[in-house]
Amino acid sequence: MKEAQTEAPKRNMRNAMSIDLEDWFCVRNLSHAIKKEDWGKCELRAYESTKRILNLLDKHQTRATFFVLGWVAERLPELICEIERKGHEIAVHGYNHLLLTEITPHEFEEDLSRALETLENCGVKQRPLGFRAPSFTIVEKTKPWALRILEKHSFKYDSSVFPVGFHPDYGVADAPLAPYKITERLYEFPMSCLEVFGNRLPFSGGGYFRLFPYCYTKLCMKRCNAQGRPAVFYVHPWELDPGQPKIKLTLSKEIRHYRNLHQTEKRLDALLGDFQFTTVREVLGL
Numbered sequence: 001m002k003e004a005q006t007e008a009p010k011r012n013m014r015n016a017m018s019i020d021l022e023d024w025f026c027v028r029n030l031s032h033a034i035k036k037e038d039w040g041k042c043e044l045r046a047y048e049s050t051k052r053i054l055n056l057l058d059k060h061q062t063r064a065t066f067f068v069l070g071w072v073a074e075r076l077p078e079l080i081c082e083i084e085r086k087g088h089e090i091a092v093h094g095y096n097h098l099l100l101t102e103i104t105p106h107e108f109e110e111d112l113s114r115a116l117e118t119l120e121n122c123g124v125k126q127r128p129l130g131f132r133a134p135s136f137t138i139v140e141k142t143k144p145w146a147l148r149i150l151e152k153h154s155f156k157y158d159s160s161v162f163p164v165g166f167h168p169d170y171g172v173a174d175a176p177l178a179p180y181k182i183t184e185r186l187y188e189f190p191m192s193c194l195e196v197f198g199n200r201l202p203f204s205g206g207g208y209f210r211l212f213p214y215c216y217t218k219l220c221m222k223r224c225n226a227q228g229r230p231a232v233f234y235v236h237p238w239e240l241d242p243g244q245p246k247i248k249l250t251l252s253k254e255i256r257h258y259r260n261l262h263q264t265e266k267r268l269d270a271l272l273g274d275f276q277f278t279t280v281r282e283v284l285g286l
Helices: 002-007 035-042 047-059 068-075 077-085 105-122 141-151 206-211 214-226 252-259 263-272 280-284
Strands: 014-021 064-068 088-093 193-196 199-203 232-235 276-278
Touching: 035 193, 047 077, 047 263, 064 068, 064 077, 068 077, 077 088, 077 199, 088 105, 088 280, 105 141, 193 214, 206 252, 206 263, 214 232, 214 263, 232 252, 232 263, 252 263
Parallel strands: 014 064, 014 232, 014 276, 064 088
Antiparallel strands: 193 199
């Protein structure tokens, strides 16, 4: 009986639903094949795939946080305004999807400022409080200057730290699993992992959501909530778009990008029905 109670989800616990709003050609996996200067030549598909997400959120009466890429917002301002009108939180994903591990502090601040200016020009009324770095690249070597710049621009939280140590591109192995104050003025809502026998198992979304069976995500979410921790989940609009152009990739990258795209919408529908979600801002009480 005690074991069953430990595993039972806390019914009143609200998790954070987040959308990394970028288009199919913006992702790290395709960067060797599609250069940033060629993005303008690619077919924009973010509008329709984001509408699919908005329809699911409407169906489940759920509000989410949209970490918006400025490059996309500049081309789809009406979509960003619609997201805000529906009561969702607008947050920042940078402008050019630059990995913090590959740029200087000055370049980061320029990119961040341009993203904020673009959202304002779109007509967004709320002041963005949250930031998520492309490819979760707030890591040990970028934390000191990146967090200082976020504070300078009046952000209240970051959601970029992945508390794992195995990934070659991101991760802070010893980071806390629950939301915490990462600086005196800034909260961190780390990407959700479940610790099992000393190993941290990611289940936050993205490729982990598509590559593993839905029951894996559901079980990890339940255990996370049973431990008293809200989870943060993330998905990209392109992950609900199996009809996107197919680019020739290495086998590992092909699996990470294209595997089970046709199942994402159905799985997201199930997840929104099985758990309570709201914005990152609301979970943090900001």
